Amino acid sequence: MTRRAPALALLLAAACAAVKTPGEAFRQTEHGLPAATEFPEGPDRAAYAAAHAHEAKGDAAGAEQARAEWSQAAAGYADLAGRPGSDGWRLPLRHRASELYLRAQRWDKAAEAAEALVADPVASETSRAVAARLAATASLGAAGAAARAGQIEKLDLGPVQARGEGAPSTPPAPWKRVVEATDAYLSRSGADPEAARRPAERRPGVSPAELALVAAEVKYAHGDLEDARRRLEAVLERWPAEAEVVEQAAPLYLATFLGRGDRAGHDEAVERLRGRVAEEAARATGAKEKEAFARVQEALGRARAGARFGAAERLLAEGKAAEAAREFELVAAEPGIPEPANALHNAAVAWDKAGEPARAAALRERIVREHPAAGVAPEDALSLADHHSRRGDPLAAARAYDDYLSRWPGSPGRCVALQNVASELDRAGRPADAAARFLAFGRDPACAKAAPDLSARALVVAGRLFDAQARAAYAAAAAAQGVGDPEAKKMIGEAKRRLRGP
Numbered sequence: 001m002t003r004r005a006p007a008l009a010l011l012l013a014a015a016c017a018a019v020k021t022p023g024e025a026f027r028q029t030e031h032g033l034p035a036a037t038e039f040p041e042g043p044d045r046a047a048y049a050a051a052h053a054h055e056a057k058g059d060a061a062g063a064e065q066a067r068a069e070w071s072q073a074a075a076g077y078a079d080l081a082g083r084p085g086s087d088g089w090r091l092p093l094r095h096r097a098s099e100l101y102l103r104a105q106r107w108d109k110a111a112e113a114a115e116a117l118v119a120d121p122v123a124s125e126t127s128r129a130v131a132a133r134l135a136a137t138a139s140l141g142a143a144g145a146a147a148r149a150g151q152i153e154k155l156d157l158g159p160v161q162a163r164g165e166g167a168p169s170t171p172p173a174p175w176k177r178v179v180e181a182t183d184a185y186l187s188r189s190g191a192d193p194e195a196a197r198r199p200a201e202r203r204p205g206v207s208p209a210e211l212a213l214v215a216a217e218v219k220y221a222h223g224d225l226e227d228a229r230r231r232l233e234a235v236l237e238r239w240p241a242e243a244e245v246v247e248q249a250a251p252l253y254l255a256t257f258l259g260r261g262d263r264a265g266h267d268e269a270v271e272r273l274r275g276r277v278a279e280e281a282a283r284a285t286g287a288k289e290k291e292a293f294a295r296v297q298e299a300l301g302r303a304r305a306g307a308r309f310g311a312a313e314r315l316l317a318e319g320k321a322a323e324a325a326r327e328f329e330l331v332a333a334e335p336g337i338p339e340p341a342n343a344l345h346n347a348a349v350a351w352d353k354a355g356e357p358a359r360a361a362a363l364r365e366r367i368v369r370e371h372p373a374a375g376v377a378p379e380d381a382l383s384l385a386d387h388h389s390r391r392g393d394p395l396a397a398a399r400a401y402d403d404y405l406s407r408w409p410g411s412p413g414r415c416v417a418l419q420n421v422a423s424e425l426d427r428a429g430r431p432a433d434a435a436a437r438f439l440a441f442g443r444d445p446a447c448a449k450a451a452p453d454l455s456a457r458a459l460v461v462a463g464r465l466f467d468a469q470a471r472a473a474y475a476a477a478a479a480a481q482g483v484g485d486p487e488a489k490k491m492i493g494e495a496k497r498r499l500r501g502p
Contacts, residue, residue, distance in 0.1 A: 051076030243292035325350035341374030435465035
């Protein structure tokens with residue numbers, strides 16, 4: 001034993017000397033590729049130079065040729081990483097091989113190189129995290145390619161109806177792999193420098209936030225709304241400065257509440273997101289970021305307005321008309337609401353139901369004045385005219401109907417307005433004006449076709465009014481005193497005959 005101990009010690013020492021520790025003899029991914037002189041002259045250096053040359057050709061070539069060159073370069077780097085003479089640089093070589101396979105859209109090869117790096121016993125946590133991100137990116141590329149080829153369905157991210165307690169469906173293998181690879185990466189992502197960078201500082205490629213978002217989208221598309229919500233919440237919490245990611249994640253996050261019929265949760269989430277996004281928008285410096293955050297804020301404004309609109313509708317359905325009217329008015333004042341006239345219209349309807357016709361009329365006047373292009377404006381103009389008529393102001397009603405006819409001459413209510421303006425003028429004691437309007441209504445071809453009975457009656461009423469006006473004029477002429485002109489006397493005689501009739 002005593003004679004064998006030194007030999008054993010020598011063996012142990014040799015074994016210890018052969019073990020290279022991370023950060024010492026083994027370069028990590030952050031070191032980048034070595035200089036050619038790191039390899040001894042001979043086959044290894046030649047193989048390295050050949051791989052370098054293919055990479056350079058790929059960078060300079062067009063799409064198809066570039067992918068072919070990058071693929072060859074990646075194969076060269078991967079092969080070199082397995083050679084004993086390149087052992088100290090195998091991690092950067094596998095890293096570059098995976099990156100180039102991604103560029104070449106060789107998804108399986110990219111994943112293989114990245115996974116070998118993750119499994120390498122001498123890789124640091126940072127190297128493993130970077131490689132796990134590349135593996136997840138490769139899985140996403142493979143799933144996207146399969147979807148484009150029609151081998152699997154694309155992700156359906158449209159609105160979902162309120163779901164019951166049924167189990168979510170299992171994603172096809174490529175999409176399932178995206179989720180698994182992304183989760184493997186996210187468990188290590190704290191060590192990935194890319195995960196902490198702001199968008200303007202990132203390297204090209206799929207970002208950590210985008211990977212996490214797609215995993216959430218897979219879950220959403222296959223009905224696992226609770227898990228999708230958890231993932232989307234994590235994305236929004238961890239990467240709030242990723243404006244374009246937030247722009248995609250926020251509406252999907254809100255949809256997970258609506259998909260479960262949780263309106264209250266949706267409304268609370270809208271308020272939380274508005275605060276977060278406002279803070280990030282204030283910190284944004286790039287034009288692209290600012291534009292994206294502005295779109296998110298606009299969308300959240302619409303969502304908030306929609307939430308309040310729904311709350312107002314529920315108040316109206318519960319018989320709380322005045323409360324509903326006030327809420328609709330607040331909705332109309334929300335910044336960025338796309339159609340405030342609709343909210344004002346509903347507020348007017350609610351004030352009518354609350355027994356406040358004057359407040360309803362004031363809102364309708366606003367709609368006609370401020371939002372004449374809104375779809376509800378013609379209807380509100382007619383309602384406003386009717387309000388004036390009901391409160392006993394036929395001249396105001398006639399003016400409102402006239403305004404309606406001048407603004408919307410082709411609207412469905414045109415014939416109603418033509419008839420009503422004549423009736424209101426008649427009520428106001430303007431028989432001559434009323435007669436002309438009854439005649440216009442009665443002789444209108446479209447109105448006569450739509451309502452021949454009303455048209456005929458209007459013509460008769462016009463005749464009566466015209467006749468009454470004529471008889472009044474004849475009677476006044478017959479009673480005229482001091483007329484000496486022969487021609488005038490002759491005309492007075494004609495007037496008397498017309499008064500007597502045939």
